[in-house]
Amino acid sequence: MNDISLRISDxxxxxxxxxxxxxxxxxxxxxxADYVGDSYYLSRVAKESPHPVIVYxxxxxxAESAKIMSPEKTIxxxxxxxxCPMAHMVNEKDILAVRARHEDLTVVCYINSTTxxxxxxxxxxxxxxxxxxxxxxxxxxxxxxxxxxxxxxIAGFFPDxxxxxxxxxxxxxxxxxxxxxxxxxxxxxxxxxxxxxxCRREVLELADYVGSTSGIIYEAARSDVSTFIVCTEEGVRHxxxxxxxxxxxxxxxxxxxxxxMKKITLDNLAASMEHMSHPIEIDENxxxxxxxxxxxxxxxxx
Ligand code: SF4
Numbered sequence: 698m699n700d701i702s703l704r705i706s707d708x709x710x711x712x713x714x715x716x717x718x719x720x721x722x723x724x725x726x727x728x729x730a731d732y733v734g735d736s737y738y739l740s741r742v743a744k745e746s747p748h749p750v751i752v753y754x755x756x757x758x759x760a761e762s763a764k765i766m767s768p769e770k771t772i773x774x775x776x777x778x779x780x781c782p783m784a785h786m787v788n789e790k791d792i793l794a795v796r797a798r799h800e801d802l803t804v805v806c807y808i809n810s811t812t813x814x815x816x817x818x819x820x821x822x823x824x825x826x827x828x829x830x831x832x833x834x835x836x837x838x839x840x841x842x843x844x845x846x847x848x849x850x851i852a853g854f855f856p857d858x859x860x861x862x863x864x865x866x867x868x869x870x871x872x873x874x875x876x877x878x879x880x881x882x883x884x885x886x887x888x889x890x891x892x893x894x895x896c897r898r899e900v901l902e903l904a905d906y907v908g909s910t911s912g913i914i915y916e917a918a919r920s921d922v923s924t925f926i927v928c929t930e931e932g933v934r935h936x937x938x939x940x941x942x943x944x945x946x947x948x949x950x951x952x953x954x955x956x957x958m959k960k961i962t963l964d965n966l967a968a969s970m971e972h973m974s975h976p977i978e979i980d981e982n983x984x985x986x987x988x989x990x991x992x993x994x995x996x997x998x999x
Pocket of ligand 1: 721756780781782783784809867868869870930955956957958
């Protein structure tokens with residue numbers, strides 16, 4: 698172990714802390730974490746963890762979701778400026794405006810959203826459970842926020858429902874172009890295309906498999922194919938290579954890298970535990986309302 702790894706390990710014991718890392722953070726941070734996963738998996742780990750301190754190597758909405766579910770725990774953000782731009786593309790006023798126009802409406806918000814947006818929504822979803830959750834909703838109109846790409850992918854499963862979208866998208870996945878995927882396919886025609894549903898429709902139409910980050914990792918390991926074109930954030934390559942050292946993974950040229958996820962480093966992780974810095978705080982009234990959307994998701998997703 699090098700110096701910084703030893704320091705992090707000591708601090709973890711001193712603080713009785715656990716480190717959670719998203720697949721999109723830097724590989725060195727993933728390697729030092731106690732748990733690595735997508736946002737849904739990590740939110741469950743955070744809830745069930747017996748440790749009083751959770752250091753969240755990810756972006757703000759993830760750390761806030763953990764705090765909403767576990768207010769008694771201290772949730773630390775190594776870099777408080779790490780935030781998902783998509784989460785800020787929709788606000789509570791947008792939701793109220795749509796609610797005023799439609800009576801038979803359920804507001805479904807992707808977990809990649811602010812705490813306030815969760816508080817004004819009826820139910821949360823993740824990319825892994827969105828189809829299951831929406832299948833249990835009785836209303837005809839669904840306002841799906843903030844991601845219009847994920848929303849229109851989910852809408853394809855429910856032709857009897859009327860979906861409404863606002864103008865939110867993940868800048869990282871949205872930039873992946875169908876042409877970039879076609880170019881890779883012309884070089885590797887045997888490759889299987891794996892895509893995250895935050896990508897645009899024309900990219901998803903080229904995919905052999907569409908699913909969450911965890912789903913993509915599982916599919917790559919399960920498949921007999923040895924060459925893949927992966928349409929999601931490039932940090933996932935670290936886990937893919939660990940699980941499948943003999944397989945090859947290509948990412949589109951417009952290499953999708955989330956700069957906010959890359960703000961988490963070993964240094965700021967250690968500093969956060971040393972100074973107990975950047976704990977998440979949420980107004981209790983808002984937290985209670987946002988909790989309702991997350992609890993509803995867990996009830997409906999089973
Ligand atoms: S990859 Fe996209 S959705 Fe994920 S945190 Fe970055 S901007 Fe947000």
